[in-house]
Amino acid sequence: MEQLSVAPTSALLLDYDGTLAPFQMDRNRAYPYPGVVEIVESIIQSGRTRVIVVTGRPIRELRALLPPMSNLEVWGEHGLDHLLADGTYQQTAIAPEITEVLAQAERWLNQADLMPLAEIKKAGLAVHWRGLSEAEIGRVQARTMEGWARLAEQPGIKLLRFEGGLELRSARPNKGDAVATIVEELDSNTRIAFLGDDLTDEDAFRVLGDRGLSVLVRAEYRETKANVWLKPPQELLGFLTQWLNSISV
Incomplete structure (x- = not known):
């Protein structure tokens, strides 16, 4: 200072x-x-x-x-x-191929009935579990990581952990x-x-x-x-x- x-x-x-x-x-x-x-x-x-x-x-x-x-x-x-x-x-600008991966991730959230926990952004999707029980957090985290595993391996995509959730987003x-x-x-x-x-x-x-x-x-x-x-x-x-x-x- x-x-x-x-x-x-x-x-x-x-x-x-x-x-x-x-x-x-x-x-x-x-x-x-x-x-x-x-x-x-x-x-x-x-x-x-x-x-x-x-x-x-x-x-x-x-x-x-x-x-x-x-x-x-x-x-x-x-x-x-x-x-x-x-x-x-x-x-x-977001590359079209990134947008397509995120669209697939959003469709998976809908199918998995996790949209109530989801936050949709232009360059990413987040699943928030703050306020859930430890058992519920474990289930949501494991399910989301499994459901997004293939998408997270796509070029230009990154799966991020943050305080209280996971985010699948454009790496840059x-x-x-x-x-x-x-x-x-x-x-x-x-x-x-x-x-x-x-x-x-x-x-x-x-x-x-x-x-x-x-x-x-x-x-x-x-x-x-x-x-x-x-x-x-x-x-x-x-x-x-x-x-x-x-x-x-």
Whole structure:
């Protein structure tokens, strides 16, 4: 943080679910921890930090969970969608063969009666089991992995584990690709931090490497490429407050 106070510019990259907001059984009610929005808004308004949310959610879902925030940049669906700070929207095209594999995966979900647990995205499908019993989770996980096994072997497709589910999606882009693009845009003197909680954030930690600070935000520690571990919400709020104080010097 001492280097941050003298840096001409900085960039704060933030995952959403599990990082800025606690997980909820109803994912449409996963609002940020109290105090997070106010601090992040103050960081943005300082004019010294480019704040970017990099999330697995579609951008439209994230915007429904956050109050309007000026100059907030968002990369959605692991980098597929990009909402610039000025409101410009960009989207990466999905190859037809990827779309066909995902269509097959969706048909399988229907046949397996798992659609009530499913989330359909442009570049992937997720099965969520948060809130189920341990026995039910075991059955849903085993059944989904078996049902999607052949599809997961197709070129350009990846089966991802995340906190509370599985996602079959286009292998690219991923959060690491989004972070790589962001880093390329930044001046070499820009101080960077990426905060994330999930296994899908490891791509971002790996890409950032020594170029910035990688922070694991999680109640329980796990093996990670991150440099620092914070427990939410208090240690998360402390980090954000310290960031704000450092750029306000």
